[in-house]
Amino acid sequence: MSEMTEQEARLVGHLAEMEEDEGIDLAKKMLLEEGADPMRVLELCRAAMDIVGKKFEDGEYFLPELVLAGEMLDTIGAIAKPLIKNAPGEEPRKLGKVLIGTVHGDLHDIGKNIVSFMLDINGFEVKDIGIDVPAATFVSEIEAFKPDVVGLSGFLTLAFDSMKETIATIDKAGLRSDLKIMIGGGQIDETVRAYTGADAFGVNAVEAVSLCKGWMGVNA
Amino acid sequence: MSAVVEAPANAKAAYDARWQRIMDCVALRQPDRMPATLFGTFWLAKYAGVSYKQLMYDLDGTAEIAERAVLELDPDTVSPLVLQTAMGPTLDATGYKQVQWPGQGVGDNQPYQYLDREYMPPEEYDDFLFDPTGYYLRVYLPRVMGAFEGFSEFPNIAGGFYFRLFANVRGFLNPALQESWARVQKAGQVSQELAEHNNRFVARMAGLGYPMGNIATSGAPFDVLGDYFRGARGILTDMRRRGDKLLEACDKMRRLLVKQVVPAAKAAGNPIVFIPLHWAPDAFMSQDQFKTYWWPSFRQMMLDLIAEDLIPMPMWESDCTKRLEIIQDIPKGKAIYWFERADIVRAREVLGDTVALRGNVSPSTLTTGTPEDVDAAVKYIVDNVWNNGGRIILDAAFGLPDETPVENVRAMFRAARKYAG
Numbered sequence: 001m002s003e004m005t006e007q008e009a010r011l012v013g014h015l016a017e018m019e020e021d022e023g024i025d026l027a028k029k030m031l032l033e034e035g036a037d038p039m040r041v042l043e044l045c046r047a048a049m050d051i052v053g054k055k056f057e058d059g060e061y062f063l064p065e066l067v068l069a070g071e072m073l074d075t076i077g078a079i080a081k082p083l084i085k086n087a088p089g090e091e092p093r094k095l096g097k098v099l100i101g102t103v104h105g106d107l108h109d110i111g112k113n114i115v116s117f118m119l120d121i122n123g124f125e126v127k128d129i130g131i132d133v134p135a136a137t138f139v140s141e142i143e144a145f146k147p148d149v150v151g152l153s154g155f156l157t158l159a160f161d162s163m164k165e166t167i168a169t170i171d172k173a174g175l176r177s178d179l180k181i182m183i184g185g186g187q188i189d190e191t192v193r194a195y196t197g198a199d200a201f202g203v204n205a206v207e208a209v210s211l212c213k214g215w216m217g218v219n220a
Numbered sequence: 221m222s223a224v225v226e227a228p229a230n231a232k233a234a235y236d237a238r239w240q241r242i243m244d245c246v247a248l249r250q251p252d253r254m255p256a257t258l259f260g261t262f263w264l265a266k267y268a269g270v271s272y273k274q275l276m277y278d279l280d281g282t283a284e285i286a287e288r289a290v291l292e293l294d295p296d297t298v299s300p301l302v303l304q305t306a307m308g309p310t311l312d313a314t315g316y317k318q319v320q321w322p323g324q325g326v327g328d329n330q331p332y333q334y335l336d337r338e339y340m341p342p343e344e345y346d347d348f349l350f351d352p353t354g355y356y357l358r359v360y361l362p363r364v365m366g367a368f369e370g371f372s373e374f375p376n377i378a379g380g381f382y383f384r385l386f387a388n389v390r391g392f393l394n395p396a397l398q399e400s401w402a403r404v405q406k407a408g409q410v411s412q413e414l415a416e417h418n419n420r421f422v423a424r425m426a427g428l429g430y431p432m433g434n435i436a437t438s439g440a441p442f443d444v445l446g447d448y449f450r451g452a453r454g455i456l457t458d459m460r461r462r463g464d465k466l467l468e469a470c471d472k473m474r475r476l477l478v479k480q481v482v483p484a485a486k487a488a489g490n491p492i493v494f495i496p497l498h499w500a501p502d503a504f505m506s507q508d509q510f511k512t513y514w515w516p517s518f519r520q521m522m523l524d525l526i527a528e529d530l531i532p533m534p535m536w537e538s539d540c541t542k543r544l545e546i547i548q549d550i551p552k553g554k555a556i557y558w559f560e561r562a563d564i565v566r567a568r569e570v571l572g573d574t575v576a577l578r579g580n581v582s583p584s585t586l587t588t589g590t591p592e593d594v595d596a597a598v599k600y601i602v603d604n605v606w607n608n609g610g611r612i613i614l615d616a617a618f619g620l621p622d623e624t625p626v627e628n629v630r631a632m633f634r635a636a637r638k639y640a641g
Contacts, residue, residue: 018460062505064456071457107320107333110452157583157621158330186538187621191584204503 015048038080049121094125096216100151101133103162108155118205135169154185163196227427234429238296245576245611253641255296259619273322276308297433303418313407315366340449370400434494436485441473441517443498470517478524501538544570560617578613583621591631598635
């Protein structure tokens, strides 16, 4: 992004350092009082999220910071987006498309949401299709969204069979050759990966991002 | 089938020997053999070929299946198998809203699952802290259990005095409250039936020579607030937004939890208090956050239980390997630490002279592996923990995964005897 003014750098700093009140107040001031370009403010938010993501990867930030960062982003986004007058310009090119959901029988979503957030701030276009997703829904969503990567999430041990069945269904629909499948969740390990036939597994959101980057030929 | 199995003549001696193995582990003495424990929920459905729903609603049938599994596998201790599964009628009667269960939101062959929601918005922290009982009665119970809906009208009795006390009594005529009261009484009866079934199962197991590995259950203060009050997003952001309030609530919750579980454990006649932990894992929060927000109230809770001659048995969910040095800070020989994914070999190195260990055959090996794989997994624990003087109670990582093939469970118990006496 282009060079930042002192005020813009302050906004990025507040958000990246989890100074929520200061960050939101400054964003409001810039947007509502000073008439800052909302697209520019959102770009600054992205820059802050890049720092947050990096700190998470480095083991400085954990789930509290990712969740709080996501909420700050939502708050500022809700103020900025209605102020965008013209049709938004061309979106920055995404690294790739990821379809993600929790497999059928499993209602857990905390891990999935964190992975979606991390993929999003790392430049992927993410479509999150929720929890307890039947295999057939994954197939129809793949046909419509045409993802590069499909992420199957599950916390319970019942997810092992659901993942296996979902992957077999995707295979059977002839969709497997155009995409990679990664799995993740509390109990997932190499044994489960081999059992389900997934291409890879990750134990956390950082691994999910580096798997996707690897598949897209981007330096992780 | 319960009726046809006679209690063996040596049941009392067998019971004592099994219990002594657990107590030896707790006291950091190596027992005569590595104890193995049977802890399961819906695995019993797999074992007996019945639906999960049947297990939740057929209390006698569940007790019969549990007994059959115990007699076949011959563990050193047993979990309260009836209490852990046959909750269907009680959940129905209370109209419980924090989980979905077979027939109520999930399929007949799916386990009950907790629903992560915000059950207490942040502005209610002060209400909880000021008057937890009033908050439970008027706000929390009506929110999480349908039977208590009318309790939102419960009269405001605190602060009443002298003739004002009589005036407050009128409030109990409230029709919504009365209707709720009738539902709660019915729910109380159903809950009592479950407790009686559990008591019969416990007595039956004792008669056959099998002690319970635990009966009383509790939670860590932070986890209880996180899972059942604030929800995941709430508790995570509270650490950043209202840390002092969170700490105050953890301390209050700790005292309430101890007040609940001490008499429960004493009434049950079993000193081991099972405490499944949710928010301790390495990946969830930083070491500093763990040391500030999670650990102090839980450590104090364990000390409170130990002071009452109880034995805390936290189950450290997920991977807590990075926390081992921190959680070492409790009195020696007073607790059992059950690990799910933490490196059990490293756990022995760090904690072996402080607590007994429990665990942790991998769920993926149990559910997708062969009996030979399971045998090898048990041998690994024996070679690397038990044979190094480890005081360890063999179990799966969080009890038996529901889907574990029966042959693999047999292999687990067989391997315990084959490799460790």
